[in-house]
Amino acid sequence: MEATPQCRNQTDNDSFDENGILLPGLPDDLAQRCLFSLSPSLLFSVCHPWRRFLYSPSFPPFFSLYALVSPLQNSTPRHPGQVVPQNTIEFISFDPISSSWTPLPSLPQDPPLHLLHRHPSFLSRNLPIQSLTVSNHLILIAATSHKLLPALSSPLVFNPESSSWFYGPQISTPRRWCATGSVRGVVYMASGIGSLYKGDVARSLEQWDLNKKRENWRWENKAELKDGRFSREAVEAVGYRGKLCMVNVKGNAVKQGAVYDVGLDKWEEMPQGMVAGWNGPAAAMDEDVIYVVDEVKGSLSRYDGERDCWVKVIELEQLKRAEQIAAARGKICAVSGNGERIIVVDVGDRPARFWEVAPPRGLEVVAVHVLPRMCSRQR
Template sequence: MLSKPLYNTTFTPVTSSLPFSFQVPNPSPKLTHTSPSLYKLNNQTVSFELIEFYNYKYHMITTSPSNSNQYDSHMPDRYDPVIPGLPDHIAEHCLLHLPFPYPSLLRSVSPSWNKALLSPSFLLTKSKLCLSTPRLFVFSFHPQTLQIQCQSLDPASHRWFLLPRIPLSTQIHPCYLACGTVASKGEMFLFAGGENCLVYRAITNTWSVTGPMSSPRAPLAVGEVSDGRIAVVTENSGMLSAEIYDSITDKWGPAAVMPQGIERYDAATINGRVYLTEGWDWPFDSPPRAAVYDAVHNMWQEMPKGMCEGWTGSSAVINGAFYIVTEYGDNNLKLYDETRDEWRPVRGGGVPKAVRRPYAVVGGGNGMLYVVGKGLDVAIGRVEKAEVEWEVIKGPEAFAELLPCNAQVLHL
């Protein structure tokens, strides 16, 4: 066990998924080894370890809560080089290769690293250089406790990462949970029926609370309608209404009201519009009610007849197109044809039978579809034109009883 500070020492990650090692600068924050899995970094306890649980390997990175934001509140006037001996623009390019979730830990290396990793341009530059990779975030619960948790899956390595505990003020039923993302900022927004929204920031691996809505209510649909702006559709006193949250200013604003109510069956957001349907109901003698909120013009519209009547499953948006995984038969995939106002079958077969219901379905861009089933088994569909090719990733044994209630994708 080492007890002396480590200076000018190459700090090599415990996992080969990190593309390079780095040197701790000199002078540097004190890095002392205090236990086989704990490090002391700037008086902050950091756990950086590879553990096994039920014979499955997990990467766990945690920091002491008391000092996790120390650089945010005490920013220095001048910064040392990001990596001594390298121009900052080259050093910052090296940091772009850090895979999630390591940036959240490595912010603690120095104020310069913290500043570079928290820069608003970090994720944008990473995306432009095609260095971002998709990460699937799954909200799940145990049917006996109903306690909601969130895990992240790296589809390339099949590794799961457990997110920090969701700081819900009260326990809610998973059916009331709704979630949306602001992809450009690497953020997820979680709505659970109260007046506040929780935001998860991937770059810091932390949850926080946004500004309050006008009144507490359970959301029916959530989606990003423009850069950094999220529309939240709710029902109040038998009427549909929407509120717009600006993630840049942390402010809420009212939107148009529709004088009718809808029970949520499924919803999707595309091209600045939020589509909401209540689905078919027994005895199927009348078509389902549905509505479309146009955030660009702040108005409600009727959903096209063919879209409404053929929407019989969980939806996903992939490369600007609507898809559904049907809830009957072989759980086939269908594509919405806007020109003909009809749903067309996609070749390649339905969701593999190894992935069992209930489903959480989400599109991930780049032609990818993710279907999460019981036990957090994941079917990944590669969609090209009107054909899909499936791959199944089995969930860890420890997840066998978990049921998914929501899924989101961020490119990090």
Template sequence: MQRVRVSSQQAAVHKLGDSQMTLSPKFRLPAARSTITDHALDFDNSLTGEPLIPGFPDDVALQCLLRVPVDQHTSCKSVCKRWYSLFGSKERFFTLRKVLGFHDPWLFVFAYHKCTGKIEWKVLDLTHLSWHTIPAMPCKDKVCPQGFRCVSIPHEGALFVCGGVVSDVDCPLNLVLKYEARKNRWTVMKKMVTARSFFASGVINGMIYVAGGNSTDLYELDSCEMMDPKNGSWSPVSNMRTHMASYDSAVLDGKFLVTEGWFWPFYVVPRGQIYDPMTDNWENMPAGLREGWTGSSVVIHGNLFVVTEHERTKLKVYDSGNDCWEVVEGPPLPENICKPFRVNCWESRVYVVGRNLHVAVGYVVENYEIATGGNGKKGGRFCVRWETVDAPGSLFDLTPSSAQVLFA
């Protein structure tokens, strides 16, 4: 059906795309339109009479084209002028996806080259299982990738990179960078109060927290600070009860869990702290929680899971009632997922990115008896099933330093 604009006057009625309704090249949405689809179809009205896909209404065609994987955009631009207009701008493409309600998960991996140390971000489209690259971060060249801490606000499509350390002089940074998936660009934010590296980070109620880490004089810190992402301002909160750098951290039940982590061989028992933002107070982590935290963590439906690094890379879950860990039923991490690996999650899926950026996807199911078809086999509270997404050869020499899930 042809879309027309109804006029209350007797003036001529114009079709969408009429030259009298041409927008500026910067793509601005009109102040008032009738439907969401009208907003989307207005992305290039100057190309009158040229359908997006011959034989399809533009609104249906646009729904199809907005599902094209990012790694195919370059070749799609050469199809016609309207496709060039759609695929030639990442900001335009993802703005239209947002207008039309697309909300798919993407796995953003902060990686570095094993030989040169050069850092870059690679993105795995979890729907099409294809990889693409985003613009380089605006930071110093000689940095230690492991010294940064990355956090994300997934449903806002926002990613934050904080701190870090200059590798040739061991100088911690108070750098803060923000990446927005819709705009496909980085923004330099206000600096942290304290320069730090190898610290803990997490998001609680939309606020970003950082704690501990190494200072400019290479001593461990006990300070903690909080950032409001809306205005980028940092403010200090209560100090931890001990000075320590962080191996891993998690947000569980609205509290910030920070662990020093095990180091092989196990000479000393690790330290751990828990911060409650409601009381602005730190307390020592229970012994069972900190002693069994032997890997990288994710929180799924209010439960803390760890992909272990020392126990045949099994997945285990924390039992807060008994202050102990139990092994999740199922196989260990696939053998081609080599350390060092980085972990994140979405819904009931665990994403483990290993060396060369091979990815293991763990499907976590509650109640093992149900998961095995109710055959009466007794098991733990959870079970896991792993699948592997092999990375292309072009990513062979990359090692992950962080993995974050964003929606776009």
């Protein structure tokens, strides 16, 4: 993600702003080649033609935050007379260049979706909404309906390039409380519970290869887990060096770890050091480095595979109570403070620096992802 620009006021000196010329004296194709090398922040700040070029299909999309959000309990309506629903999920995107939130296009209406973050009868407990980012797509893979049943019979996919939603291949057994993750463009769904607990489902592992042509998409059965202990809560499975890594319980509880070798199609025991330090939400950076946040201590650590230990990157009060994290392009994005803020840590800096992004008023963040910005926007 790009840093937020300091926008200057437009002046009469922006003579080429009025007639849409990108660079005086140059045809648009040559001017575009010159502007490709400039940062999105600069393009946004200088003039309206450059800003329009930044958001046009001709300019390579910069990366933005995508968030799943839920209305706060007893929140104030965002518009006069508006009745705020208490049990829905919305999808929004944060443009780091303009520092603005934009709703994603409406979800498909057929079949109608009921995605709950809370249930009126269980106000003290949040229901999991499981999502992941694969091959520059946002994928919603498991959730709970208003009848406390699995809400999705097929994964719901958003493509930023076309700004459109569509469904993936049908899931053999719709489920929730499962482990979800990806390795090199392949989605994996392990364990979980359908409408009822079944041992074969709790031990199952299935994959969906997005590298194949869309007409060949389907779920394929892979090597089973040895038991059903990973159906206890919603789990993020992290792709790491061609393997899928996960633990069955979050926090500082006794936990079981498992590693799935994608190439060999078999499960392995997780290294003890990795299990011991996996005390909160985790994410991988390009399947090369695993980062984990200890939501009690507020520390962000990375895994050292050579020494089988976790190395602290930064400790922040703001990372306490972190609920979910995403990693991409040198940034770690953490949902914290009961969804009241997103903490962005730049791990490429030494020392690591951080900043906060607040959701729109009346909304709390459930999950966050990093994807290219939507291409259809104009400024």
